[in-house]
Amino acid sequence: MASIQSLAPEKVIYIGRISKTLLPVTNISYAVLPNEVLSLFHSRVTEYDQPVSRLDQLTFAQYVSNGYWYKHLQKVRKQYEEKSKAFFDAISQNSQYFVEVEAKDTGLHAFVTVKSSKSESELIKLGKMNGVQVYGTSRYRYQMTGKYPTVLLGYGALSCKEIHLGIKLLTEAWFEPV
Template sequence: MKQGHLDKHLRRMKGHYSRKREVLLTEINKRMGDRLSVQGISAGLHVVLSFSSSSLDEAELVKRAAAAGVRVYPSAPYRLVNGNKPPSILVGFGGLSPDQIRQGIRLLSEAWFSP
């Protein structure tokens, strides 16, 4: 640590994950931008996709994603108060390559919005 190795590593990883986040946001905006909003984009290795209106609940969105081969998570277990909220889905990207992120968002878009 005295030699600055940790700081160097953290700077490199910050840039690495920042590029992945940019790929994720670009793909979401391109394929689903008018159908949902993205929260939590400034930090972390995940984002929350919030649906303004959807005929599908969180369980159905997760089920369709899984059927398409993409793992996502409902946000309801992390809320303090559930109430009657529109569905929102937790999407991680830290362990994925940019190509996997692109493919995953394409598959999610097809699973959730294709007739």
């Protein structure tokens, strides 16, 4: 994001929610607006019904101004990097079963093309039967590309050990023992 902002600092808007990195129950969202847009926002939005209590907002503001938010983000980023590494290591160890892994740097999920004659729905069903949540991607694609199904695997809520176990369970469920 920093590189985009450096190209046009008065044209970039950041929007996000802290619930993904702090507490899911925290419903605080934020927008960082360029000055020109901020003045336009203030002129058009005279009354904004804020669903988050002032106490929560002020507590979070204090958390940020004291540097705790930055420290927390550094810690979370490290955990996410470890999880991502565990996921791609597990995929790599079973690379004979996978054709392609898309979106390596997009967070805690990846599109995985599976070298299988099974359909997407069969892969999802087998995953579920073995305790692993697998998401289909066909409804998001205009046209199916390639001869193998692509599924979405998420690993954000898992430990590194659970990630390795999940990939192991999937490969055992999806493929005959070699």
